[in-house]
Amino acid sequence: MIEKYNPVEIEARWQKRWADDKLYKVNEASTAPKWYALTMLPYTSGDLHIGHWYAMGPSDVYARFKRMQGYNVLHPMGFDAFGFPAENAAIKRGIHPRVWTMSNIDNMRRQLKSIGAIYDWDREVITCLPEYYKWTQWFFLKLWEAGLAYRSKAPVNWCPTCKAVLANEQVVNGECWRCETPVTRRDLEQWFFKITKYADELMRHDGLDWPERIKTMQANWVGRSEGTEISFALDYPGVEEKEIKVFTTRPDTVFGVTFMVLAPEHPLVAKLTSTACKAAVEAYVEKARHHTEIERLSTEREKDGVFTGAYAVNRLDGEKIPIWIADYVLASYGTGAVMAVPGHDERDFAFAKKYGLPVKEVVASHNSAGCELKEAFLGPGVLVNSSSFDGMDNTMAKAAISEYIEKRDWGKRTVSYKLRDWLISRQRYWGAPIPAIYCPTCGIVPVPEADLPVLLPEDAEFKPTGESPLKYNEGFVNTICPKCGGPAKRETDTMDTFMCSSWYYLRYTSPHFAAGAFDPELLKKWMPVDIYTGGAEHAVMHLFYSRFFIKALRDMGLVTFGEPFTRLFNQGTITADHQKMSKSKGNVVNPDKYVGDLGADTVRSYLMFIGPWEQGGDWDDSGIYGLSRWLNRIWGLALEPYEGIGCGGNDEPGLEDLLRVTHQTIRRVSEDMDRLRFNTMISALMEFSNYIAKVREAGSVTTDNYRSAVRTLLRLLAPTAPHFTEEVWSRLGYEYSIHNQKWPEWSEKLAENREIPLIVQVNGKVREKLTVSADITEAEAKRLAQESPKVKAHTEGKAVVQVIYVPFKLVNIVVR
């Protein structure tokens, strides 16, 4: 009897050996082609759950596969370590965020090591350490220098729970992306990055192998729309502005304007409001200020607004039109003002009906001309009531009217974007300090590069008050102006943590480089990332910011490429009882007990086997024992002595079939690996091991040939079950390590079938399955099919109308 498979003992032993030998250390001297395989770095929440394994396990398998194929693979790991949760947890427990974070990292590193991945831990990156955030701050200065960072007062998203502002991307359905608190608005002076400069480029994904879904989400987020800015005339004594600009995508309907609507925050509101309307307008503006994002965005809510008492003039037809305010008009989009065309816009129509404003038809469809409009007409048609443009097709009229307006200098064609600049200030402690200094004489001054990092003080009181805790830390705040040497104050807000994760993958290429954020030579060698895997929830956050970052660096001449991630793959989510796993729900599945029981190799294999990686699935451990049993069976197949036919005998009945199945398996597994179809890859390996078991039973090949098949199986399985295969490999006496072995290659010739199944149908129904030679001719196939007694039973006495032949697959006999 051989010793039993003992995963726990084996895994600990090999993990130690691999670490001692630095087996997975990246060899910078290697001349092999590089392969940068990256998994999104985890946030330091405290524990690795099964979802982390689902993200890390299969990506490690793929990286190992590439490694065995001869690539020089960089597959690093690190920690996204700044952020509110650390601070919140620390406050709750009365420990310092740094202590809490670092102890979580220790625990998570231990758990990550139990996966048995090829991470080169010498390259670990931790974003909250000064040697890292020094460079985060440096990038801030670079962006500032390039004119991409600026300070501005604007209405911003405010999370009352986090007591901090949020970027637009971080507001999900009007709620904070982290804590799901409804977001409110505040007017604050904040730091922004000019991501809008790259709007057009960010909506294109040329040459990128990314999921369609993510590309669409990013393009929608940019929200480009082409239209025309049109100014309406104003004439009020004492009001300096003589026009109001609106943005419209429907210049063809400009003769249908019957009123105008301004956002409550529009700067002209106060100036234009008549004394009679003042009270109502002010009340409305005040009410709008206090609405949460959710209330404001709700499409269910009936639109309301108030009249300002003022009028503007439509220059095209001289009409005097009333100016209203309503909160369905957003101050941040277009010009913050819209021309209302109730005849051809649903929102304007509803608003006009509610307040008894006139509806004017200016685009007529062919059958409805002249009737009173019962709803806004959005379709194509011909212009009416539009002066000299009457009779023109409305799509043509867009250009014609725009030109007419441009000629008279009443406006111009322009493009609007939904995308807003990235707000990066956070009024919290646990983040990288923004390296800016406010000097009473010199104004806002950047911290000189030589003074970086601006260290986060250890002794801050970090309770969230809505203002940065650093504000009250005198040792931090008070400084000297680098320009004039006079007393000055430091910026006390910290940076959005997405800033830290926008460039971490660059740091992995030279994690200890002291002279810069990265070593330019090594960056050139490794970047861009060849495959990036992670959850889809970062579509318009992390992934979007990272692309902006790289484009900005490219324009500064710091990098030579324009996209960070060549191929992107989103694994699905592992749920528990069909719900998202979360600590608050208490349904988090901890992998440690499965690892301790059955081993990491079984957990890795099982997670890959449950279904397509992009699909995710609901956690159910009932199938995991099947994978454990399978590895045990292979243990026996490989290590139990095999008694086959004698060596050197030339009559070896099973060899040809075994070779064919072996080469077919190599082909299937290699192709599935490339497609990241791990579930079918494992099925193929299972079928192969089942086949070897049959050969073993029959003893139909020589010992050498049997062992050769087992060697192939082990190598194909090595990325999936690294410890298990290393152990078996070593027990069989093969050279250490299996992970330095070459990935098997297949021969099309050996994989070819000599005989193939031929399906015979009568009227499309399967009546016979024949086994025929793989090089059968059409005539022969048709003859064999029609001669079959089973087929004859169904064709007897009937007229054969047609015989269809699909080469090497099927014969269908059509009878009547």
Place this chain on the structure above:
RNA sequence: GCCGGGGUGGCGGAACUGGCAGACGCAGAGGACUUAAAAUCCUCCGGAGCAAUCCUUGUGGGUUCGAGUCCCUCCCCCGGCACCA
């Protein structure tokens, strides 16, 4: 409301460009081994029927010699977007 993705046995899922529906695994049933149990091994396992055979990929229709796969209608689930003028 709009845009994606999906709906296949008791369960997870497989099926390349239209050609054997249900690979592989789980659960279940029966058997072998055992004093017994566990483990392991073997057999069966979509439904109806004694059988030949018939039915079966969310629903209804269509194209085709042939449809899980293509086209149209409707229903349900998941993800995203949602007053952007």
